[in-house]
Amino acid sequence: MRDMKIQENSPGLSDVPGFRVAGVACDIRGQGDGRLDLALVSSASPCGAAAVFTRNRVAAAPVALSRELLGRGKAFHGIVANSGNANACTGKDGMSDAKTMARLAEQGMGAPPGSVFVGSTGRIGRLLPIDRVEAGIREAVVNLASTPEQGERAADAILTSDTCRKTITVRFEHEGRPVTVAGMAKGAGMIQPDMATMLAFIATDLTAPPAVLQEMLNAAVAASYNAITVDGDMSTNDTAILLANGESGVRLTEGEGELTRKFRAALGAVNDCLAEKIVSDGEKITKVVEVLVTGAADDSDAEKVARTIGNSLLVKTSWYGEDPNWGRLASSAGASGAVFDPERMDLFYNDVPVLSSGVPQPENLARWREIVRRKKFTVRLDLHTGRGSFRLLATDLTEGYVTYNMSE
Amino acid sequence: MRDMKIQENSPGLSDVPGFRVAGVACDIRGQGDGRLDLALVSSASPCGAAAVFTRNRVAAAPVALSRELLGRGKAFHGIVANSGNANACTGKDGMSDAKTMARLAEQGMGAPPGSVFVGSTGRIGRLLPIDRVEAGIREAVVNLASTPEQGERAADAILTSDTCRKTITVRFEHEGRPVTVAGMAKGAGMIQPDMATMLAFIATDLTAPPAVLQEMLNAAVAASYNAITVDGDMSTNDTAILLANGESGVRLTEGEGELTRKFRAALGAVNDCLAEKIVSDGEKITKVVEVLVTGAADDSDAEKVARTIGNSLLVKTSWYGEDPNWGRLASSAGASGAVFDPERMDLFYNDVPVLSSGVPQPENLARWREIVRRKKFTVRLDLHTGRGSFRLLATDLTEGYVTYNMSE
Numbered sequence: 001m002r003d004m005k006i007q008e009n010s011p012g013l014s015d016v017p018g019f020r021v022a023g024v025a026c027d028i029r030g031q032g033d034g035r036l037d038l039a040l041v042s043s044a045s046p047c048g049a050a051a052v053f054t055r056n057r058v059a060a061a062p063v064a065l066s067r068e069l070l071g072r073g074k075a076f077h078g079i080v081a082n083s084g085n086a087n088a089c090t091g092k093d094g095m096s097d098a099k100t101m102a103r104l105a106e107q108g109m110g111a112p113p114g115s116v117f118v119g120s121t122g123r124i125g126r127l128l129p130i131d132r133v134e135a136g137i138r139e140a141v142v143n144l145a146s147t148p149e150q151g152e153r154a155a156d157a158i159l160t161s162d163t164c165r166k167t168i169t170v171r172f173e174h175e176g177r178p179v180t181v182a183g184m185a186k187g188a189g190m191i192q193p194d195m196a197t198m199l200a201f202i203a204t205d206l207t208a209p210p211a212v213l214q215e216m217l218n219a220a221v222a223a224s225y226n227a228i229t230v231d232g233d234m235s236t237n238d239t240a241i242l243l244a245n246g247e248s249g250v251r252l253t254e255g256e257g258e259l260t261r262k263f264r265a266a267l268g269a270v271n272d273c274l275a276e277k278i279v280s281d282g283e284k285i286t287k288v289v290e291v292l293v294t295g296a297a298d299d300s301d302a303e304k305v306a307r308t309i310g311n312s313l314l315v316k317t318s319w320y321g322e323d324p325n326w327g328r329l330a331s332s333a334g335a336s337g338a339v340f341d342p343e344r345m346d347l348f349y350n351d352v353p354v355l356s357s358g359v360p361q362p363e364n365l366a367r368w369r370e371i372v373r374r375k376k377f378t379v380r381l382d383l384h385t386g387r388g389s390f391r392l393l394a395t396d397l398t399e400g401y402v403t404y405n406m407s408e
Numbered sequence: 409m410r411d412m413k414i415q416e417n418s419p420g421l422s423d424v425p426g427f428r429v430a431g432v433a434c435d436i437r438g439q440g441d442g443r444l445d446l447a448l449v450s451s452a453s454p455c456g457a458a459a460v461f462t463r464n465r466v467a468a469a470p471v472a473l474s475r476e477l478l479g480r481g482k483a484f485h486g487i488v489a490n491s492g493n494a495n496a497c498t499g500k501d502g503m504s505d506a507k508t509m510a511r512l513a514e515q516g517m518g519a520p521p522g523s524v525f526v527g528s529t530g531r532i533g534r535l536l537p538i539d540r541v542e543a544g545i546r547e548a549v550v551n552l553a554s555t556p557e558q559g560e561r562a563a564d565a566i567l568t569s570d571t572c573r574k575t576i577t578v579r580f581e582h583e584g585r586p587v588t589v590a591g592m593a594k595g596a597g598m599i600q601p602d603m604a605t606m607l608a609f610i611a612t613d614l615t616a617p618p619a620v621l622q623e624m625l626n627a628a629v630a631a632s633y634n635a636i637t638v639d640g641d642m643s644t645n646d647t648a649i650l651l652a653n654g655e656s657g658v659r660l661t662e663g664e665g666e667l668t669r670k671f672r673a674a675l676g677a678v679n680d681c682l683a684e685k686i687v688s689d690g691e692k693i694t695k696v697v698e699v700l701v702t703g704a705a706d707d708s709d710a711e712k713v714a715r716t717i718g719n720s721l722l723v724k725t726s727w728y729g730e731d732p733n734w735g736r737l738a739s740s741a742g743a744s745g746a747v748f749d750p751e752r753m754d755l756f757y758n759d760v761p762v763l764s765s766g767v768p769q770p771e772n773l774a775r776w777r778e779i780v781r782r783k784k785f786t787v788r789l790d791l792h793t794g795r796g797s798f799r800l801l802a803t804d805l806t807e808g809y810v811t812y813n814m815s816e
Contacts (some may be wrong), residue, residue, distance in 0.1 A: 058750045059743025089738050089750075091767050124735025127770050236739045313721075313805075314813055321814025327532025330497050331644045334466030342466045342497075358501050360533050397721075399807035405722055406729025 001111060004262070005171045008271055012167035012184040014151030016203040018042050018247035022143035023153025027134025028122070036157035038133065040079045040140035041201060042109045046075030047243040050213035051117070052221045054238035055301035060088035060116035061098040068104075069114055070315050077111035077242055079201055080104075080137060083186065088236040089125040097128045104134055109142030119199050121160055121186060154180045155184040161404070162186050166277040170266040174259050179206050179248045179261070181295035183270040187234035187278025192219060197235035198225060200274055206263060207246030212254055219241045220267045224275035228393045234341050244268075254342060277394045284400030287319055288393055290378040296388035301338035303390040305381060308336035310394030324368035326354045333381060340383040347381040412670070414677055420461045420575035420592040421680060424611040426655035427451050430551035430731045431561025434536060435542025436492035436530070444565040446541065448548035449609060450517045454483030455651040458621035459525070462646035468496035469506040470526035471645060477522055478511075485519035486611055487649055488512075488545060490526035491568050491594065496532040496644040505536045512542055515550030527607050527647045529568055529594060538699050561620045563711030565590040566607050570594050570718045571810070574685040578674040582667050587655035587656045589671070591678040595686025605643035606633060608682055613672060615654030620662055628675045632683035638800045650675075687801045692808030695727055696801055698786040704796035709746035711798040713789060716744035718802030731775035734762045741789060748791040756788040 013021050016230050020042045055061050069076075080101050087094045098118050106114045120128075143150060155165045169182040183202040208216075221240055252259050280288050291310050296302035309315055312332040320324040326347060334342060347355040349371040352364050369376045370386045421429050428450045436445045450679040459478050461471050477484075495502045499716055506526050512525045528536075551558060563573045577590040591610040614622075625781050629648055660667050687698050699718050704710035720740040726733040734755060742750060755763040760772050779785045 056742040057737060057746075057748060058738050086735070088767070089763070089768060095612050124739060166566070235733075236742060278620075317813035322812065323814065327494070327497055327644075330466045331464060332534060336462040336643060338465075340465060343499075353498070358497070360497060381424055395812060399810045401721070402725050402728065402805060402807045402810060405725035406731065 001201050003172055003265055007169045008180065008273060009165065009358055010167050010206045011148035011151030011171035012155045012169065013041055013182050013201065014146045014148060014384035015169040015182045015204045015313045016180045018045055018245045019203050020144040021154040022140040022145065022150050023155070024136050024140045024143060026117040026139070027247045028082055028132060036153055037082055037084045038136040038140055039154040039157040040078065040137065040144060040153065040229065041203065041243070042078040042144050043243060043245040045245045045247060046077060047245045048207060048210050048213055049241065049243050050077040050210060050217040050381045051239065051241045052217060054235060056236050058089060058236050060086050060120060060237045061094040061119045062087055063088055063239060064310055065095065065098045066117040066119070066241070068325070069117060070203050072114060072218055076117065076243060077115040078105060079119060080241070080357065081199060081201070082128070082133060083121050083158050084115060085120060085122040085126060085128050086124045086237050087120040087128055090125065090127055093127055100130060101133060102135040105277065107128065108137060117241050119158070119201070119237070121158065121197060121199055123236050124236060126268060134408050135343040156184045160182065160186060164281055166274055166281070168273045169269050170265055170269050172262050174250050174262060177248055177250050179250050179263070179266070180204060181266045181270050183274050185274040185278060187281060196276055198238050199242040200225065200271065201296045202240070202242045202267070202270055204242070204244045205246065206250045206252055207244050207346040208252035210253065212252060213242055213244055216264055217265055218265070220271040221273070224271035225278070226370050227391060228275050228279040236248070275394065279395060284394040284398045284404050285395040286375070286398060288376045289319055289395070290376070291394055292380045293383070294380070294389045295382040295386065297386045298304040298388040299390055300388070302388040304336040304338045305333050305383070306390045306392040309379065310392045314398035316395070319372065320398050324349065324365065324372045324375045326368070329379060330355065332393065338383070340385045345383065346382040349399060350353055350378050355402060411580055412674055412677065415577045417573065417680060418577035418590065419556035419559030419589050420563045420577065421449055421591045421609065421611045422556060423577040423687070424588045426453055426534060427611050427615045428552040428554050429562040430548040430553065430558050431563070431565035432544050432547045434547070434675045436490055436540060438537065444561055445490055445492045446544040446548055447562040447565040448513060448545065449562065449611065449651040450489040450551060450552050450653060451649070451729060453653045453655060454485060454620045455653045456615060456621050457484040457616050457649065457651050458618060458625040459649045460554055460625060460649065462812045463644060464644050465496060468494050468528060468645045468646050469497055469498055469502040469645060470528045473503065473506045473510065474527070474647065474649070482522055484525065484651060485517060485523040485724040486513060487525045487527060487651070489566050489607060490536070490541060491529050491566050493528060493530040493534055494532045494546040495528040495536050495538050495623050498533070498535055501535055504539070505538050508538060508737045509541060509545065512545040513549070516545060521784065525649050527609070528646070528649050529566065529605060529607055529645050532644060546564060563760065564608045566592065566594045568594060569691055570627040570689055572689055574682055574689070576678050578677050580670050580674055582670060585656055585658050588612060589656050589674045589678050591682050593682040595689060604648050606686055608633065608648040608679065610648070610650045610675070612650070612652045613654065614657040614658045614660055618661065621650055621652055622665050624672055624675055627672070629681040631676065632679035633686070635799060638681050647796035650696050651809045671795070687803060689776060690803040692806045692812050693803040694783070694806060695804045696784050697727055697803070698784070699800045699802055700786055700788045701791070702789070702797045703791040705747050705794040705795055707798055710796040712746045713791070714798045714800040717729060717787065718800045721805060724803070724805035727780065727805050730781045732757060732780045734776070737787060738763065741815070746783070746791070749791045749795045751779055752790065752792040754790040774815050
């Protein structure tokens, strides 16, 4: 969109009028290292909200609680989130801790009960050090501000094995009024469909009916976080939350108007950017590979092919080795369960043919080699079967990933 | 079975009366290193046959040819197989080469056209050096023998990244007559359901109608090669072939008699042993972990849980690190798509409780640590939902796997 201003690596949510944020260190990891580990997001005005949660059956307590809050459909005032502990597989005590976090945040912000979402990320199966978390929430309440400093601290506080902060702010105008959409996220390992170990918190000063916000968030998530993979795992804690406080005075209604198109573009830009930051910061990766499948019988078949390729260990290790081992790509496509005729399949590295109607084009070997040495390239398959397509951002797999994840 | 004599690491197919085998070096890899790379199996008497092939849509030429031969349902006389080149994604020339291999073997053995199966394994997408393969087949024909030496040479000739020969011979008696079932296999990387990059050739001197042989091979494959995983990939070339030449004079008919039970046990023992040898020789692994899921809604759900755990990179790396990170196990179970209530799930390392009705049992930490240091242990989940169960043999994931597969 021409009139959209995109600022990557912005302060994030503090850019959105009416939102105050804070990030504090309360030693959730018990390392005494002063690392930021608790973030608070607050809107004095009530917000409409939408959210997407992990489909993992072993969902963490904060996911269960936030899902329940969203279901009640009240007005919302904020989010409290921590890193260093996932509060997952923690039973009744874990749920009690998640409720304590929400209640303390609500009380501190002067917000009604049931108006603050909870997010957690980190190791599974350990109870939170709830005394330290409580102290952290109290400190965060005092520090709430709309300054860039607190925006950055909040964005840092949700990181785990991430190597860099992930924020973006998008601004556009509607009928002379400025509208802001900003987001912060954490990613790193365990990234696959259904948003594995990722948190994304997005705020806007537009307002819209909850059903409209939810539909737009669903679409944005499908095209962003659910179209990346690092290691194929799906976590217990994945959460994307969108809060809309209406401070801009701009109100989005149902139907396809100019404002709908603008907001969809802005929300899409925020989530696409955060998703790309997440995959690019996958644990110990060296490459991001776009897997683009077209001509499948349907989108579902295209997704199967893309994911089987993007999650194949043999494919990922060959990418790491910068080996144009297209046989592993073709084999993964065949193993995906998608229906197609291998003798019609075209395969490309970027735009350089590898297979044309199933026939290898080895005269292009030198060009393949040059492409797979790049930090980012595209593997494109056209199955010539139907109109289904899917785009996946995947990564390579390194010894560093293995040694990094041997223990926690 | 009490009266079954099992000899692991036997000479393999040369143990079966009426079968002659050979293994020769014909430099398929072009390295000039004298490595054995072509195996021939021959029975003068016509054999009944059964076979199971990869379900990969990008099936190699030898798979397509062998599947076609089996479909014609004639009597069979042998198998010609090579390592070092998969003859996959090789188009019409590749199919022509596979047919040439079969024809030369048939002519050399004095067998009728369409009576010899073909198997290949190795790199995808390159044409066979067919002149050298032809010379190899001619040499193998001359060397055919029922000696242990040629049995071992044939078993060695089908290996790729395997570190050891994989053979077994099982003998039993029926009404005073000795019956032999023997097998040789290759495995190593890319091992997952549907028999990824594995070849298994089994011979017996019993005879039975093809439909009976096929049903018994299907059951044996489902319980063996399709219940192991190294890296979750499924190859273009997986093939299991059973040849039955009837030389023992023992004939198996339909229905459940004593002979059926004996042969099923013997065939199961051969395939289970070869499958365990394959998973234990997975590329650069250090551990074999049995994932046992019970109490699932049905067997399909149990399989989903077992495979999601056994293929999770985070789980596999934690096994390598000897870290009792059961949170990753629980998260993978939840991510599998199987239907269950996490608050009823029991989880064990061997027989030591980890989760009881979803509640962690951290007082057992020292015992978990001791178990996960072993070369082989069991992860058991009881979902308390239904009667479905599945057993999977899985491996850890090491830096060695990554570096080994960076290039070929």
